[in-house]
Amino acid sequence: MKQARSIFHFLRDGSRRGERTVLVTLTEVTGSATRAPGEHMAVAESGAVMGSFSGGCVESAVIAEAQEVLAAGRPRQVRYGAGSPYIDIRLPCGGGIDLLFLPDPDYSQIALALDILERRRPLKLQLSSTCPFSASEAAEADRTGWTGHDFLARHDPQLQLVVLGHGAEPGALLQMAEAYGAETLLFSPQASLVEEARARGTPAHLLRIVGRADSFVLDPWSAVVTLFHDHDWETDLLLQALEQQPLFIGAMGSRRTHIERRNRLLEAGADPLAIDRIVGPVGLIAATRDPQTLAVSILAQVVQVYENVLARKVVDRPPELALNAAHRFDEHSAWGAPHLEALHKTSGNAATQSTLTETQSEEEETRSMAGISEIELSRRGLLAGSAATAAIVASPITSEAAPLPPSPTSASLPVSFEVNGAKRELKLDPRTTLLDALREHLHLTGTKKGCDHGQCGACTVMVDGVRINSCLSLAVMHEGDKITTIEGLGTPEKLHPMQAAFVKHDGYQCGYCTPGQICSAVAVLDEIKRGVPSHVQADLTVRPQATNIEMRERMSGNICRCGAYSNIAEAMAEVAGAKA
């Protein structure tokens, strides 16, 4: 769900309390990222925060930066992840994001922004150097993205789901939609349903007679779904919906029902092309019966259409060009961007200039294409129901939806090795790592992929008795090797002593790193037994002992983000003690 309203509430409440705040805006994304350009975080002087830009990778850095921006009192543009001068803060997904920090956003503009969103009108935020922050109603053509030195963030109203119907389905759908964060509205001839909805806080209207309904108003961000078993109720209401321009119109019932519905609407004088806008049977999952599954099925379809419309409100740009936008801000001294100096020095050359021009023309082209195709796309999606909707998803509306060009393939090579005592033969692309061979080809998913770069240890397995990072080893290089994974150490019925000790000493929290920790721990005790030296050994000629400090040093290649280290060391100590 989109957070714009909660962000502005947070800023407004901060202002009312007299607390200073920073509005942080995501202006550019390179590669993959969890949020789209135009989304915000709000940070208060106290460090309180609303919203997020990643799965926890940069948020604390954003809070610290925001507090510095408050101290400096000037806007600032910073890049995190790929391409960032802050090379110590990385996004594990490999992407990069540009963030614009705006201190002390104007109270009247925040209030105006909230008012626009609460009236269900599209909001345009203009972030420019001359007027740092202004809110106004967005025009149809306004897109999230850069326009010269200004960044424009467009926020469309939250999805509204208008449910018409009776029986068990409307309640299930309304609750599901509310959990998603949609605004909801019910029209029903069933008084008990209306009362239930009102008791939950959902606005609801009782339909007293078959016919048109009062206050049945749909905006372009509203989806309407009819859920009637008695189809006499729906004809006039569907006609009323077709006269408006909602995002989506769906109707419950079988294919046969839909043909009958069509005929009734034709008889009532509806335009045949307009009738094609109705999706029937509604939902992504064919032939659902129970109300909860139907609710998920319908909501997913509606959200898909809504997301596709929002995606077209962002200026699209090939990801490899996105980095240049950081320089665009930098050109304007009014913004002040101390952290971009390093970037600027190295790429303020002719090549950058030419890519900039390319980017701008790309933008214009995307915009004009989006302008023409917008209505066609959503109509095409609505014409033939779920099949066509799936086609929308596959069409390159966003850069993410476009399939990657296929890499030239390498000829597969045969390899055979022993895994947990069983001989396995595979034909593999030589690029396949041992980790991927185990997980994707042999379906031994106990071994985990964490960083995929040999830094975290989640992929640790034993090969010919020694532990290695299976992510940094090609499967084809293991011809004839004996591989032991966590599945080969023990089973749920018969745990390996190290597995039992991890359970007993609570040597894990989320459990993701645990298979690697356990394989490593087993191998570490063996290394100590074999006399392999370590960094913490004072005298290299003396055999090492399984002390706490030895185990901590030897386990340093296994990272646990939950921080279960001390319990892991206790589990290992128990097993080492039992062996000694």
Add this chain to the structure above:
Amino acid sequence: MKAFTYERAKDPVAAARAAARPGARFIAGGTNLLDLMKIEVETPSHLIDVQDLGFDKIEKTRDGGLRIGALVTNTNLAADERVRRDYGVLTRAIVAGASGQLRNKASTAGNLLQRTRCPYFYDTNMACNKRKPGSGCAAIGGYSRQLGVIGVSDKCIATFPGDMAVAMRVLDAVIETVDATGQRRSIPIADFHRLWGDSPEVDTNLRSGELITAVTLPKPLGGTHLYEKVRDRASYAYALVSVAAVIQSDGTGRVAFGGVAPKPWRVEAADALLPRGAAAVTARAFQGATPTEDNKFKLPLATRALASVIAQAADQKGA
């Protein structure tokens, strides 16, 4: 990862011949090469797997030294009893590097050939003369805390990141190679790694297709063997500064520094100053240093790390 073809070589000269092809690379442990292939900093079109070439033994040489096969793993080299007894600085340097898992895979030759960990070399969004000659250096003027203070150039300020080679430099190891014609060559480690100069894309003085077969250590030096590594974490991190030293009971000895330069940094004229204390040694060894604002701390840190090493040597002599 870009597609490549793969072969498992059975014979060193044939392997060297195959490697002379453009785009071909040797692969042993693969811990560095595969990491870089995944992010397409390295894009070989052909990999020659050298694991069957039999270079996995450590043998005595006729003059009382050791010949370490190119494929001996870091773990096995560090654990070898002769190395622990006679070349302790080498064991200490190896176990100060990477993690147990990586040391089990990393080979002796591969460790010498590992590429810099400069973050701008890894980030393909950034200009890097080492990754893409002529594209510029984003590290100069960038975040350079980890980077080089001496022997660097205006094209590249990256460091050689390894620990093992720093100890080998103190021990005056010699790298043995074979090429596609069967010709053998011995390269003193002092001449193995290059300073970046104008072509930072070339890390070593190996010729195209030349294959490392072994590293030999001269006969043991005696003395106290120490390796002091200063880093941001207690374990599993690259050196900010490291010091490899062999110090004799009369206070003379040898010293090399890691984490500061494109190669293990040893200045023989500075070795001679060891009896006069750490400051005298580093003043000479780091003469002409060009640190950045971010990494100038490495110079006093090197002096202090060396002072600590000298004090430890004195302690061990007393004990």
